[in-house]
Amino acid sequence: MTQHKRKIHYAWWVLLGVALIVGLAKGGIMTAGGLFLTPVTQDLGIGMGSLSLYFSISSIVTMLFLPIAGKLMSKYNIRLVLIIGIILQAGSFAMFGLMNSVWGWYLFCIPMSIGSVFVAQMAGPVLINNWFKKHNGLAMGIMVASGGLFGAILQPMAGNLIASHGWRYTYIFLGVLVMAIVIPTVLLTIRMAPQQKGLQPLGIEEVRDNDKKDVRQVEAKGVKSSVALKSSAFYSLLIFFFFVTSIGSFGQFVAPFAMNIGYNISFAGSAMGGWQIGTLVGALTFGILSDKIGAKSTAIFAMIVGLVPVIMLITVANKPAMFNIAIAIFGFIVASMGTLGPLLTTALFGNKEYSQIYSTAVIGLAIAGMVALPAYGYIAQITGSYTSILYAVGLMMIINVIAVLFAFKGKKKLEAAGLWD
Template sequence: MSKKKKIHYAWWILLGLVIMVGLAKGGISTAGGLFLAPVTEDLGIGMGSLSLYFSISSVVTMLFLPIAGKMMAKYNIRTLLVVSIILQAGSFAMFGLMNSVWGWYLFSIPMAIGSIFVTQMAGPVLINNWFKKHSGLAMGIMVAAGGAFGAILQPMAGNLISSEGWRNTYIILGVAVMAIVIPVVILTIRMSPKQKGLQPYGMNEVNTKVKTSTQTVTSSGVTAAVAKKSSAFYALLIFFFFITSIGSFGQHVAPFAVGLGYDIKFAGNAMGGWQIGVLIGALTFGILSDKIGAKNTAIFAMLLGLVPVGILIFIPENAMMFNLAIGIYGFVVASLGTLGPLLTSSIFGNKEYSQIYASAVIGLAVAGIVALPGYGYVFELTGSYSFVLYAIAAMLVMNVVAIVIAFRGKKKLEKAGLWN
């Protein structure tokens, strides 16, 4: 009886991911936008010039992603993640010591390399390894962690910038994230159930329902070589590009708010609302994907995204509506972390999941190269984010089309006998 009541170690893996991803995303990745306005004002740097460091990070991400996939399969996962969090959070802390924009350009490189493992690759790969049941819910909980931690850390960061200055805030956040995440990784994270003498969570139920061997269950799908030649892959690549471009606006919410006459504390609180939206959205999309499928959930998310964009275009001066729009926007953006991995496994299976996913999220990196500095330069040239918001509305619609094309491509692969 005691064995039946024992919590499966997969849930401890998820807890470790929740803390790691929650702090790394909520405390570092999504906090970067709060520093844009004070840093540019203090150092006299243009918004486009400073936000170019996001683009450099994206270039590094794009180039390093294929290598990261191979490294995760070859090296100890805990060692990789400890080094990665030092690179990401340590580089973020170093921004507080910089006096020239070149400092952001330089340290964005190790920060991006660390972020690949901590915030992008580890979660989907580990959940795919450990969960054969409730994988959508697990993915949703992990992404929601970024929202939960961000809902606390974003307003805190805004207040710290106001009271302690942007330099001290960079250092405080970076050091705190390292101090908490490193012990959590060492104590909880394991690459596969075999290391604990276990099967993935829910594997017994899968084997009961599907009369086949464990090896067949865990390796169904298409190979990476086949996937990369399919229309479904390119449609998924486009989805990642557009949804990341849409989500990238989060780094510009603070300067957008300041440009409308709001102060940095208001912007920090608004970003807290964004993170609450991410939290609720991640859980919602995880549950919905388990019930109605990743395809229908993704289409719903894209259409819902038109609501906050419309509010931000037509009535951004209304503080209550601004906060509501940012909260809904965060809800929609949660679809990237939750639905991106689930769409990949739904379309291509998990035979060579990590290789396919690592290739598909290159669209994420390309979007960062283009969108993040692009939004900054548009603001510099026009003094407004209106053109950016209209472009985002168009991308939401085009993503619906991309999702439909991707699943038609999946049917072609199945008809051709390439899915097995």
């Protein structure tokens, strides 16, 4: 017998590894930070705004390190890079459990953010693009959904652990658990390229067969970046990016909000599990929906539906079942962030100079991460309530509907001027 034909291509094992790595790094570390805000601030006497400022520092570090990370991943062994990355991310997260001053969060969020760039942001897209020439979209969807799946498991568990063993133990437990699972997963499943296993990427034969047929179909069309970046469509897109990220940033304050209105940390952890389930479903839904009705209609739909959980949290948050339903819907809507940004950029400006346009537009994402999180924290600290934040989130959703309409009106102007070709 030979091994010429295998029932399961090794690309699927790489995807399994990627799903575990990204899922644990996101669901167990990145999105769990909000659960600790109230217990830490109460125990150490730190203001909510002061503590949440570490999220802003993380956003700045991430933005600065992203270009460097790509070069390092292409230069050094991928497994070594990911192991160092998870030690930096999960190890720094565990170190929070030993801190007694807010400066500890400010300090350790720097290596944590550097590690997360490799593990949670860069590894998945790079490896999937290397291994999958067919089913690439499916693989990306599975990877994104894995964060919601693991978050739905780990965040309720974290809430219960904080309630029973305290926030210090839970920080350390989660950090060590993630490292203990991710490091063996990296060693056992991850290879940078199929050639390292004596293979070709999944579906490469079909791509080669269709190359000649597809060349004309994939010819780049759209707007030049020099034109796009000066257009009203681009500024409208930038506004959308800023506000959709600000809306999603509320996820870090779901647990403090729940505890502010009388729920305990275990309930808050369960609610965040519902958020993650909503994110999982949304990650698999919005790509399909965009294919069916287009990016414009999908974006408007997402923002209008997003008003439902905002209204519920303002009016009936004191009812546990309604609170959980609202948070799950909120998580579903926030999942649109991962798909709508790239899809709206393509719909508005085409793919002629997509990377230049998109890389500039995501400045809106980075600025929102720096501004919204500490702003929410300080508003809660000053007012003692999250109601005004919810009103602001609802207003941002309405503004985003208007921004999308203006963006596509701007696209028509570009087409009428003969700048879209």
